[in-house]
Amino acid sequence: MDTNQALNVPTPLAPEFSGELAYRRPGQSNWAPLSESAYRLFLGDEDAGDEAERRLNANRAACNELLVGALQYSNLGFFAGSGSSLGPPRGPSMWTLWLEAMCSGGPAGDLTTTAQVVCDKVRYAERENPNIEHFLSQCDAYLAFTDDEEVANFLIEVKQKILGLCSEFLRDPRSDISAYRHLLQKLARRRVRDPRLKVFTTNYDMCFETAAAELGIMVVDGFSYTRGRRFDGRHFAYDVVRRETDRQEFVEGVFQLHKLHGSVSWERQGNEIFESGAPDPSRVCLIYPAKGKYQQAFIQPHLELLSRFLDFLRQPNTCLVMSGFGFNDDHLSEPILSAIQSNPSLKLILTDHRCIEHLHNQGFHGSSVYWKRFSDLASKGFDIHFIGGSFTNVVNLIPSLQAVSPAEQLSNAIRRLGVGRD
Incomplete structure (x- = not known):
């Protein structure tokens, strides 16, 4: 059996493949299992013993080669969606936020009386797949033209619940953010002559800040380094150096954090954004651009954060690894789709615990049309890779930069230079 056959398995179409660890290369429609459980699901008992082990090792080697190469890109970014805070961190999903803020309890998701009245007033009618951010943006749009105390008060109540749900889970002793620590340990320790690692997230929570604090890693997040920390995009251009008597050098491990949808620690005071322990x-400052509209994209801090994300996507020699993002935000999904088609040096590695379902079960509840669009581009040879697996699974797959020897770096560089040559 040749290597190409060893890396391919029959394409699954059933939901039981959700969460299984597997890898799909550009230009291919089949998946390569990366775990024994995935291997049994894909192939059953038709292969066993030494042959199964050989094929699994070949699949893992291919995935490892992908990630080792990705870490060598001069511009490296990691994008964490809401799916990254599920699982061990025990953070709330978007569906949980909707149920807790809008519903009377129970799995049916029946709206409370007040929530129903407000939905009717602001004309938010989505019930099959509701989105709490889309609802909030509808409320803001309504209040911009109507002075309605009931809607305004309910909006504050919803934000209060979101603040609690996105903050309190980190104080739960069962909460485990070790995956965040491991990710920063692996990715932030880049060569100091390369641009800093850029972390983008749509999550409101403080997982990355907490993990960085536990590791003693400095974060450049757009806020000043003074009392009463104030947001100013100019701070993203600042860096940290170690000054000796006769020389200076960049401090290791510093990374940039761009919270594209705001944070539970941000408070708007007039025209300024300040960090607050209890906003x-x-x-x-929770940012939720309206679905299909972009009015909030033109105010700070969203204007600054979105601009920097778009600029990152256009840079040469760029790799973006995404985890737990469902592509339900058009204002982010569309620029990524555009960038992969216009930037020939952009590599995308899309990961999600339901990745296999998203790509192959089009039309199932909650699936975005963008998954099919990215899949179609990958089938045409665009540099888009898919990994099915949870945030923790993906972090475990990422090799440590410190484990890449100079000889391996040279070998990888020579191999990349030789791509496309006779």
Whole structure:
């Protein structure tokens, strides 16, 4: 059996493949299992013993080669969606936020009386696949033209619940953010002459900040380094150096954090954004651009953060690894789709615990049309790779930069230079 056959397995179409660890290369429609459980699901008992082990090792080697090569890109970014805070961190999903803020309890998701009245007023009618951010943006749009105390008060109540749900889980002793620590340990320790690792996230929570604090890693997040930390995009251009008597050098491990949808620690005071340990729900800076509209994209801090994300996507020699993002935000999904088609040096590695379902079970509940669009581009040879697996699974797959020897770096560089040559 040749290597290409060893890396391919029959394409699954059933939901039981959700969460299984597997890898799919550009230009291919089949998946390569990366775990024994995935191997049994894909192939059953038709292969066993030494042959199964050989094929699994070949699949893992191919995936490892992909990730080792990705870490060598001069511009490296990691994008964490809401799926990254599920599992061990025990963070709330978007569906949980909707149920807790809008519903009376139970799996049916029946709206409370007040929530129903407000939905009717702001004309939010989505019930099959509701989105709490889309609802909030509808409320803001309504209040921009109508002075309605009931809607305004309910909006503050919803924000208060979101603040609690996105903050309290980190204080739960069962909460485990070790995957975040391991990710930063692996990715932030880049060569100091390369651009800093850029972490983008749509999550409101403080997982990355907490993990960085536990590791003693410095974060450049757009806020000043003074008392009363104030947001100013110019701080993303700052860096940290170690000054000796006769020389200076960049401090290792520093990374940039771009919280594209705001944070539970941000409070708007007039035209400024400040960091706060307990922000007022009426002034908390949670950003939720309206579905199909972009009015919030033109105010700070979203304007600054979105601009920097778009600029990152256009840079040469860029790799973006995405985990737990469902592509339900058009204002982010569309630029990524455009960038992979216009930037020939952009590599995308898309990972999700339901990745296999997203790509092959089109039309199932909650699936975005963008998954099919990325799949179609990958089938045409665009540099888009898919990994099915949870955030923790993906972090475990990422090799440590310190484990890449100079000889391996040279070998990888020579191999990349030889791509496309006779």
